[in-house]
Amino acid sequence: MTATQIEAWLVRAIAKSLRIDEKQVDPARPFAELGIDSVAAVELSGDLEDWLGTHVAPTVVWDYPTITLLASHLSG
Numbered sequence: 001m002t003a004t005q006i007e008a009w010l011v012r013a014i015a016k017s018l019r020i021d022e023k024q025v026d027p028a029r030p031f032a033e034l035g036i037d038s039v040a041a042v043e044l045s046g047d048l049e050d051w052l053g054t055h056v057a058p059t060v061v062w063d064y065p066t067i068t069l070l071a072s073h074l075s076g
Helices: 003-018 038-052 067-075
Strands: none
Touching: 003 038, 003 067
């Protein structure tokens, strides 16, 4: 997967989780500011793991605290 594909998936997943429009999800904004708490981070990492078909630790959201940083890391 490319960083762009992962970023788009993350924007969609976060918008769905928070029940907001995708346009309201700024990829450069920290997850915590977007409203992602520890429970949501665990859910997100599990969904990412299923989508990517590879292990994604729940702490990755805190290690790479924005959509852009996380997408870049996961595509690397």
